[in-house]
Amino acid sequence: xxxxxxxxxxxxxxxxxxxxxxxxxxxxxxxxxxxxxxxxxxxxxxxxxxxxxxxxxxxxxxxxxxxxxx
Amino acid sequence: xxxxxxxxxxxxxxxxxxxxxxxxxxxxxxxxxxxxxxxxxxxxxxxxxxxxxxxxxxxxxxxxxxxxxxxxxxxxxxxxxxxxxxxxxxxxxxxxxxxxxxxxxxxxxxxxxxxxxxxxxxxxxxxxxxxxxxxxxxxxxxxxxxxxxxxxxxxxxxxxxxxxxxxxxxxxxxxxxxxxxxxxxxxxxxxxxxxxxxxxxxxxxxxxxxxxxxxxxxxxxxxxxxxxxxxxxxxxxxxxxxxxxxxxxxxxxxxxxxxxxxxxxxxxxxxxxxxxxxxxxxxxxxxxxxxxxxxxxxxxxxxxxxxxxxxxxxxxxxxxxxxxxxxxxxxxxxxxxxxxxxxxxxxxxxxxxxxxxxxxxxxxxxxxxxxxxxxxxxxxxxxxxxxxxxxxxxxxxxxxxxxxxxxxxxxxx
Numbered sequence: 001x002x003x004x005x006x007x008x009x010x011x012x013x014x015x016x017x018x019x020x021x022x023x024x025x026x027x028x029x030x031x032x033x034x035x036x037x038x039x040x041x042x043x044x045x046x047x048x049x050x051x052x053x054x055x056x057x058x059x060x061x062x063x064x065x066x067x068x069x070x
Numbered sequence: 071x072x073x074x075x076x077x078x079x080x081x082x083x084x085x086x087x088x089x090x091x092x093x094x095x096x097x098x099x100x101x102x103x104x105x106x107x108x109x110x111x112x113x114x115x116x117x118x119x120x121x122x123x124x125x126x127x128x129x130x131x132x133x134x135x136x137x138x139x140x141x142x143x144x145x146x147x148x149x150x151x152x153x154x155x156x157x158x159x160x161x162x163x164x165x166x167x168x169x170x171x172x173x174x175x176x177x178x179x180x181x182x183x184x185x186x187x188x189x190x191x192x193x194x195x196x197x198x199x200x201x202x203x204x205x206x207x208x209x210x211x212x213x214x215x216x217x218x219x220x221x222x223x224x225x226x227x228x229x230x231x232x233x234x235x236x237x238x239x240x241x242x243x244x245x246x247x248x249x250x251x252x253x254x255x256x257x258x259x260x261x262x263x264x265x266x267x268x269x270x271x272x273x274x275x276x277x278x279x280x281x282x283x284x285x286x287x288x289x290x291x292x293x294x295x296x297x298x299x300x301x302x303x304x305x306x307x308x309x310x311x312x313x314x315x316x317x318x319x320x321x322x323x324x325x326x327x328x329x330x331x332x333x334x335x336x337x338x339x340x341x342x343x344x345x346x347x348x349x350x351x352x353x354x355x356x357x358x359x360x361x362x363x364x365x366x367x368x369x370x371x372x373x374x375x376x377x378x379x380x381x382x383x384x385x386x387x388x389x390x391x392x393x394x395x396x397x398x399x400x401x402x403x404x405x406x407x408x409x410x411x412x413x414x415x416x417x418x419x420x421x422x423x424x425x426x427x428x429x430x431x432x433x434x435x436x437x438x439x440x441x442x443x444x445x446x447x448x449x450x451x452x453x454x455x456x457x458x459x460x461x462x463x464x465x466x467x468x469x470x471x472x473x474x475x476x477x478x479x480x481x482x483x
Contacts, residue, residue: 020246021283028287028348033355033379033387036281036291036344039433041105041126041140042447042476049111049474053453055397055422056363056371058277058295058340 103128107478114471117192118148134211140222144201149193151468153327154405154418155311156186175311175324182313188405188467190420193307201226205233215240228306230259250279262306265329271301291344299336304329310416311406318414330417332402338365355379368401369422372459389433391449396426396459405467420468426457431474445478 021029028034037043051057104127111120123143130136161176205222216239224231235254242249256273275297284290308330309322319328340363347356357377364370377391400422402415431449452471 020243021286023245025286026245026283028350029283029289031348031355033381034289034346034348036346038379039389039435039445039478041107041124042433042445042478045107045109045122045124045476046449046474049472050395050451053421053451053472054371054395054427055365055367055369055400056340056361056373056395058275058297058338058342058361058363 101130102483104481104483105478106480107476109474109476111474112472113148116149117470118146118150118197120147121145136209138205138207138209140203140205142201142203144199144203144226146199146201147196149196150307151190151420152193152307153191153309153311153322154188154420154468155191155327156182156406157189158182158186159311159326160189160191175327177325182406182408184404184408186406190468199227214242228260228262230261232257247280247282250281252277252279258301260302260306265306267306269302269306271299271303273297273299287348287350289346291342291346293340293342293344295338295340295342297338299338300334303334303336304332304417305419308417308419310404310418312410312416313406313408314410316410316414316416319416328416330419331415332417333367333413333415336365336367338363340364353381367422369397369399371395371397385437387435387437389435389447391431391433393429394426394457395429396457397424398458399424423455423468424458425453425455425468426459427451427453428457433476435478441482443478443480445476445480447476447478449474 032038105125107122107124107126109120109122109124111118111122113119121144124141126138126140128136128138155175158180159175159182201224203222203224205220207218207220209216209218218237218239219235220237221232221234223233233254233256235252237250237252239248239250241247252275254273254275256275258271258273260267260269260271275295277293277295279291279293281289281291306329309327310319310330311326312319312328313326315326315328319331322328340361342359342361344360345356345358347358348354349356355378357375357379359373359375359377361373362371363373373393373395375391375393377389380388380390382388400417402411402413403417403419403422405418405423407416429449429451431447433445433447435443435445437443450471450473454469455467
């Protein structure tokens with residue numbers, strides 16, 4: 001549990017390194033290819049395939065059902 | 071020209087909205103969005119093939135509320151490993167090699183050791199199945215927040231899953247940072263074909279995502295996730311070779327062969343770090359993702375993904391991607407077992423083994439008038455025991471590769 005707490009503290013430290021950028025300076029950040037998931041449907045499918053062949057999962061847009069039993 | 075004016079206006083509106091809901095909000099200045107995708111998954115060596123048909127629609131009820139509907143159909147066929155066993159125990163009945171179609175377990179064999187090479191035994195009958203999945207999500211925006219409620223189900227012959235979830239998104243510091251918590255619950259029912267068992271499992275998953283602006287050209291996203299699974303978590307079709315047997319296991323139809331058994335609980339956690347950087351001279355974007363995963367089955371995994379978004383002008387975009395994945399085995403995984411385990415948990419499922427994968431792919435898309443996008447993509451994925459971080463334990467065992475093709479069409483109204 002303490003490891004997860006450490007991760008949280010570490011993450012907050014990283015995010016606190018963010019520098020102020022005014023809304024009118026965010027044109028580049030608003031471009032479609034700067035979004036977290038520019039192609040969410042395809043990302044979902046790839047992630048589902050990976051998770052059905054690997055033991056790890058989570059975070060990269062997967063979810064949904066299917067036990068991947070086969 | 072009109073399209074350019076539209077883009078400029080949209081960028082201004084997004085800037086005014088502030089941060090990290092980001093470009094996804096750019097797409098919300100419209101009435102509806104429809105996506106279709108066809109994907110074909112094909113494993114090497116006459117293994118599994120899957121055709122996937124996906125349709126997704128987002129309808130904006132007003133400027134703050136929208137509903138999303140995703141529908142997916144999978145058609146699965148082919149064969150899959152059901153068991154791995156020491157090579158000395160297998161005898162070819164027909165076919166040119168041990169990798170052929172029909173093998174049987176020898177009654178007598180030389181003395182076995184844990185160093186004996188293992189061989190996959192594939193299912194003899196071709197698997198055919200179809201899965202339907204439907205997900206519905208309602209999302210409502212407030213001044214600094216977004217709230218979403220969702221639910222769905224997945225149906226196939228031997229497995230049903232029902233899910234509900236709630237999520238949120240809040241901007242802080244004038245949009246400089248955004249936080250997105252999520253909570254999901256999934257209820258699974260397993261009714262395996264050919265086995266007289268009815269089993270259930272439940273999954274409670276939660277995650278917290280944080281996105282921050284590093285500077286005018288870069289973003290950082292961090293996500294922490296945890297899930298708790300309980301119930302029947304075994305794969306009902308997978309078997310293990312256990313010399314001498316164990317009375318706690320269900321016999322698998324052959325001497326020394328039993329259905330696998332996994333713990334009834336699993337705690338899983340991950341940390342995901344994503345970095346997005348705009349490269350001005352090329353108007354391109356670099357996405358670098360790293361995920362660390364661990365669970366209390368002793369699986370540890372590292373995933374690194376590098377994606378490059380390269381606009382080519384006149385609506386074209388090229389997107390190459392490489393991914394590396396490395397995993398350590400679950401504590402109760404072995405290719406085969408020569409003695410009993412005290413906890414009664416056994417699995418030879420190749421997904422719980424030590425291995426690494428390397429995959430690479432490319433997508434090419436073309437957008438017309440900011441309304442219609444066509445996209446073609448492929449991914450080649452190679453799994454090798456030797457690709458695992460720190461070397462290999464069983465060279466040449468359970469290695470395979472697959473190709474994944476995709477064709478997508480997106481319409482915005």
